[in-house]
Amino acid sequence: MxxxxxxxxxxxxxxxxxxxxxxxxxxxxxxxxxxxxxxxxxxxxxxxxxxxxxxxxxxxxxxxxxxxxxxxxxxxxxxxxxxxxxxxxxxxxxxxxxxxxxxxxxxxxxxxxxxxxxxxxxxxxxxxxxxxxxxxxxxxxxxxxxxxxxxxxxxxxxxxxxxxxxxxxxxxxxxxxxxxxxxxxxxxxxxxxxxxxxxxxxxxxxxxxxxxxxxxxxxxxxxxxxxxxxxxxxxxxxxxxxxxxxxxxxxxxxxxxxxRQGGIAEMERRNIAKAALLYDFIDRSAFYENRVAPEARSRMNIPFFLQDESRNEAFLAGAQARGLLQLKGHKSVGGMRASLYNAMPIEGVRALVDYMQQFEKEMA
Amino acid sequence: MxxxxxxxxxxxxxxxxxxxxxxxxxxxxxxxxxxxxxxxxxxxxxxxxxxxxxxxxxxxxxxxxxxxxxxxxxxxxxxxxxxxxxxxxxxxxxxxxxxxxxxxxxxxxxxxxxxxxxxxxxxxxxxxxxxxxxxxxxxxxxxxxxxxxxxxxxxxxxxxxxxxxxxxxxxxxxxxxxxxxxxxxxxxxxxxxxxxxxxxxxxxxxxxxxxxxxxxxxxxxxxxxxxxxxxxxxxxxxxxxxxxxxxxxxxxxxxxxxxRQGGIAEMERRNIAKAALLYDFIDRSAFYENRVAPEARSRMNIPFFLQDESRNEAFLAGAQARGLLQLKGHKSVGGMRASLYNAMPIEGVRALVDYMQQFEKEMA
CATH class of the missing domain: 3.40.640.10 (Type I PLP-dependent aspartate aminotransferase-like (Major domain))
Incomplete structure (x- = not known):
């Protein structure tokens, strides 16, 4: 494949x-x-x-x-x-x-x-x-x-x-x-x-x-x-x-x-790990932001914002070029949204975090 | 293919x-x-x-x-x-x-x-x-x-x-x-x-x-x-x-x-030919029967009956064996039904008529 x-x-x-x-x-x-x-x-x-x-x-x-x-x-x-x-x-x-x-x-x-x-x-x-x-x-x-x-x-x-x-x-x-x-x-x-x-x-x-x-x-x-x-x-x-x-x-x-993956308990374990990876990165960053109270945060749908929203288009274009697709946030909320459903492997979340780090560096 | x-x-x-x-x-x-x-x-x-x-x-x-x-x-x-x-x-x-x-x-x-x-x-x-x-x-x-x-x-x-x-x-x-x-x-x-x-x-x-x-x-x-x-x-x-x-x-x-087939006019031409082939065969047969008035007959869905309905199961099994699938009639009407939608080529109708002829001979 x-x-x-x-x-x-x-x-x-x-x-x-x-x-x-x-x-x-x-x-x-x-x-x-x-x-x-x-x-x-x-x-x-x-x-x-x-x-x-x-x-x-x-x-x-x-x-x-x-x-x-x-x-x-x-x-x-x-x-x-x-x-x-x-x-x-x-x-x-x-x-x-x-x-x-x-x-x-x-x-x-x-x-x-x-x-x-x-x-x-x-x-x-x-x-x-x-x-x-x-x-x-x-x-x-x-x-x-x-x-x-x-x-x-x-x-x-x-x-x-x-x-x-x-x-x-x-x-x-x-x-x-x-x-x-x-x-x-x-x-x-x-x-x-x-x-x-x-x-x-x-x-x-x-x-x-x-x-x-x-x-x-x-x-x-x-x-x-x-x-x-x-x-x-x-x-x-x-x-x-x-x-x-x-x-x-x-x-x-x-x-x-x-x-074959091990059922729902295994999916939950993976989903916890995937969400933690992205939220932890966002929370440590001064460049990106998630506005949801920690105890209320979804494992599946993670809306986030660039502190400087004038960079949104550049962020999305760079993501697309790297094969990170459909990250634009819902029009009623704006910003970005990463949905990490079962079919998203942790490698995909790592690739997103890597890109977000690199984009931040490039903009510095 | x-x-x-x-x-x-x-x-x-x-x-x-x-x-x-x-x-x-x-x-x-x-x-x-x-x-x-x-x-x-x-x-x-x-x-x-x-x-x-x-x-x-x-x-x-x-x-x-x-x-x-x-x-x-x-x-x-x-x-x-x-x-x-x-x-x-x-x-x-x-x-x-x-x-x-x-x-x-x-x-x-x-x-x-x-x-x-x-x-x-x-x-x-x-x-x-x-x-x-x-x-x-x-x-x-x-x-x-x-x-x-x-x-x-x-x-x-x-x-x-x-x-x-x-x-x-x-x-x-x-x-x-x-x-x-x-x-x-x-x-x-x-x-x-x-x-x-x-x-x-x-x-x-x-x-x-x-x-x-x-x-x-x-x-x-x-x-x-x-x-x-x-x-x-x-x-x-x-x-x-x-x-x-x-x-x-x-x-x-x-x-x-x-x-690519030539549009709806061409499909209609084919559908007329396909339906005529099956209805004409049934009407000439004393073994099969369609009970719908000629002017009311559908080109798409052709219910028909074996005069001797005790042969229904044998008819369906023989059809299946020849790759003529899903001919069983609706439970409320019984008998058989051949649906001749656009995706059915005239070769399929010919194959059905051939089988119907042969089945009739075998039962004689």
């Missing part, structure tokens, strides 16, 4: 090269069937095996308990912003923890279907801190509590899921784990529903993962589209409508790759 | 081998970017070129007029069954032409959002005829008229779109053209909105094409999810949420392949 550039995109994001090579090799003929996976009927035996193995592998990797359903859906995180309240709000009240752009969007969209309240917010620190759970104002009538457990744009991550029971609430916790799913274990005892677009850590865009506790099914509003009714999707094994078959296949290959 | 089996799947369906070969070759590095298309930010320059060219090529192929928006969405035809009335019904009345399973499903789902009426139905002939437009009961208050212009399961196709104006109605016509899009020209002067899942004639599952006249935008119900609001999708160039980037890329490669 020839060396590939290091791709720091926030999503759609780098995939393991091994996964892409397998997919390329099987493109015209999956396992002697004479068909590409994308040419198979979703109701046929071959695709049945592919989706069943993908689900089993994901359940094993993430230790998903039997009382949770795994749904493969479409529409992404922004779709789920409507689909979750359509299924879970019962038209009542819902409490949101605002920790950045994504939870803000979720809160706004839920207002179409439910009384969407703000239980806590870090807006006063420009989304650079974690609102402490003890301070959350959760209503006794909350149908669920929504939390974005990793904010891709602001680079804020909850390193422990809140224990709502210990906070005196019986409401189920809904987490948007799009941008850190499979980067660390999930404490399912604290979760009612988790959703995520695949395009950061699981596979290509166009696939949405929903993991939902069975007792939360069956309460959709009558206006919920059938294709997005969790009960309907679950009853039909994610095949009420034609699923995004090729995306599921690629996610399945990614799950197999994760197993 | 080694010979591939002939894949008669109704969808997800056969793709042109040339498209799959290009995709395999570009899997790890699209045009020297060092990235797979599925690893690119949807906001970046490279993917921007891919989606812009895909739209331009599709507009050119289908001769889509400028006053129509082309939207790349998710959720498939069953998703659109809710999304269309959420966007177009204004909560009023909608008239449905029932011609088979898909229009029935569309009618049922629309009832969640609108007064969904039946303007005509071919249920009395078990969905084997076309309800004549002159007989349709279209209300003066209809917000739109829904027609499935090709019924994938029952094998019924409208070979001319109705002229609603000539029928005295000002309502826009909505067509579900999932299973014959790009197989023939579209008379856009008679259409307000057309939608289709990509997985029959355009690309892989997980991409939904919507072509909508601009004046129909902006009337969504307040309960319409933002990610499925046509105005929002149009205003954001199909990037309100992360689009299914790799599926769009594959559809774009398919559009380029269609251009």
């Amino acid at each position: 020839t060396a590939r550039p290091y791709n720091f995109s926030a999503g759609p994001a780098a995939m393991p090269a091994e996964v892409l090579e397998i997919a390329a090799g099987e493109m015209l003929d999956w396992h002697g069937t004479g068909m590409s996976v994308m040419e198979m009927s979703h109701r046929g035996k071959a695709f049945g095996e592919i989706i069943a193995r993908a689900e089993a592998d994901l359940r094993s990797l993430l230790a998903i308990p039997a009382q949770f359903k795994v749904l493969f859906m479409q529409g992404g995180g922004l779709g789920e912003n409507a689909i979750v309240p359509l299924n879970l709000s019962r038209g009542g009240a819902v409490d949101f923890v605002i920790s950045g752009s994504w939870s803000q969007k979720s809160h706004k969209e839920a207002g179409r279907y439910a009384q969407a309240r703000v239980a806590a917010s870090n807006a006063d620190t420009k989304h650079t801190t974690l609102p402490a759970p003890a301070s959350w104002a959760i209503g006794g009538d909350a149908q669920y509590v929504h939390l974005c457990s990793n904010e891709t744009i602001h680079g804020v991550e909850f390193h422990e899921l809140p224990d709502l029971k210990a906070l005196g609430s019986d409401a189920p916790l809904v987490i948007d784990f799009s941008s850190h799913v499979a980067s660390r274990p999930v404490d399912w005892s604290r979760v009612g529903l988790a959703f995520g677009g695949a395009q950061k850590n699981l596979g290509p865009a166009g696939l949405t993962l929903v993991v939902v506790r069975e007792d939360l099914l069956g309460h959709a509003l009558p206006i919920c589209p059938s294709a997005f009714n969790y009960q309907t999707v679950a009853d039909n094994g994610s095949m009420y409508n034609t699923p995004p078959t090729y995306a599921i296949y690629l996610a399945g290959l990614t799950f197999q790759w994760l197993q | 080694t010979a591939r089996p002939y894949n008669f799947s109704a969808g997800p369906a056969a793709m042109p081998a040339e498209v799959l070969e290009i995709a395999a070759g570009e899997m790890l590095d699209w045009h020297g970017t060092g990235m797979s298309v599925m690893e690119m930010s949807h906001r970046g320059k490279a993917f921007g070129e891919i989606i812009a060219r895909a739209e331009a090529d599709l507009r050119s192929l289908l001769a889509i007029p400028a006053q129509f928006k082309v939207l790349f969405m998710q959720g498939g035809g069953l998703g659109e069954n809710a999304i269309v009335p959420l966007n177009l019904s204004r909560g009023g009345a909608v008239d449905f032409v029932i011609s088979g399973s898909w229009s029935q499903k569309s009618h049922k789902e629309a009832g969640r959002y609108a007064q969904a009426r039946v303007a005509a139905s071919n249920a009395d002939t078990k969905h084997t005829t076309l309800p004549a437009p002159a007989s349709w009961a279209i209300g003066g208050d209809a917000q739109y008229v829904h027609l499935c212009s090709n019924e994938t399961i029952h094998g019924v196709e409208f070979h001319e779109l109705p002229d609603l104006k000539a029928l005295g109605s000002d309502a826009p016509l909505v067509i579900d053209f999932s299973s014959h899009v790009a197989s023939r020209p579209v008379d856009w002067s008679r259409v307000g909105l057309a939608f289709g899942g990509a997985q029959k004639n355009l690309g892989p599952a997980g991409l939904t094409l919507v072509v909508v006249r601009e004046d129909l935008l902006g009337h969504a119900l307040p309960i319409c999810p933002s990610a499925f609001n046509y105005q929002t999708v149009a205003d954001n160039g199909s990037m309100y949420n992360t689009p299914p980037t790799y599926a769009i890329y594959l559809a774009g490669l398919t559009f380029q392949w269609l251009q």
Whole structure:
């Protein structure tokens, strides 16, 4: 395999090269069937095996308990912003923890279907801190509590899921784990529903993962589209409508790759090391800056700034020339952002740090 | 290229081998970017070129007029069954032409959002005829008229779109053209909105094409999810949420392949010849039977039956052994079904007819 550039995109994001090579090799003929996976009927035996193995592998990797359903859906995180309240709000009240752009969007969209309240917010620190759970104002009538457990744009991550029971609430916790799913274990005892677009850590865009506790099914509003009714999707094994078959296949290959790496515990170990390498460098530097409170910093998405922002274009051009791709920050935050998902090896982070050091020297 | 089996799947369906070969070759590095298309930010320059060219090529192929928006969405035809009335019904009345399973499903789902009426139905002939437009009961208050212009399961196709104006109605016509899009020209002067899942004639599952006249935008119900609001999708160039980037890329490669074949007029010529070959053989046979009225027969989906259905399993096993794949009929109709989408060459239809002849002889 020839060396590939290091791709720091926030999503759609780098995939393991091994996964892409397998997919390329099987493109015209999956396992002697004479068909590409994308040419198979979703109701046929071959695709049945592919989706069943993908689900089993994901359940094993993430230790998903039997009382949770795994749904493969479409529409992404922004779709789920409507689909979750359509299924879970019962038209009542819902409490949101605002920790950045994504939870803000979720809160706004839920207002179409439910009384969407703000239980806590870090807006006063420009989304650079974690609102402490003890301070959350959760209503006794909350149908669920929504939390974005990793904010891709602001680079804020909850390193422990809140224990709502210990906070005196019986409401189920809904987490948007799009941008850190499979980067660390999930404490399912604290979760009612988790959703995520695949395009950061699981596979290509166009696939949405929903993991939902069975007792939360069956309460959709009558206006919920059938294709997005969790009960309907679950009853039909994610095949009420034609699923995004090729995306599921690629996610399945990614799950197999994760197993070969040693599973989620090993990925977490690597992700801790990768993030520490970059944060430690930035923190020691007077040239670069990360503005997120240390305890709130994401392992996956690391926004940083050049103290002199007039050098941004030069920084990005030099990075591109070295094969360090897609480092430009989100337009709403500015600066740079390095996303260090599972497919990013520590060598890529080292190459980035080396470049940042050299760029600083050149500018001195 | 080694010979591939002939894949008669109704969808997800056969793709042109040339498209799959290009995709395999570009899997790890699209045009020297060092990235797979599925690893690119949807906001970046490279993917921007891919989606812009895909739209331009599709507009050119289908001769889509400028006053129509082309939207790349998710959720498939069953998703659109809710999304269309959420966007177009204004909560009023909608008239449905029932011609088979898909229009029935569309009618049922629309009832969640609108007064969904039946303007005509071919249920009395078990969905084997076309309800004549002159007989349709279209209300003066209809917000739109829904027609499935090709019924994938029952094998019924409208070979001319109705002229609603000539029928005295000002309502826009909505067509579900999932299973014959790009197989023939579209008379856009008679259409307000057309939608289709990509997985029959355009690309892989997980991409939904919507072509909508601009004046129909902006009337969504307040309960319409933002990610499925046509105005929002149009205003954001199909990037309100992360689009299914790799599926769009594959559809774009398919559009380029269609251009190389000679465009839609040439595909129609081939599709007429392919369908005639199979129907003529079946009609001359006393062993096989197609039950659809000749004027209503689909060029794309040809359901047929063995007069002696006890031989179904033997027929399918023999076909599979000869590399004639996925011929089993839909469970609701039974028997066999051969789908002859654009990617099926006439050689595949000849091979099928040859096998059918030989099977008949062997059974004699």
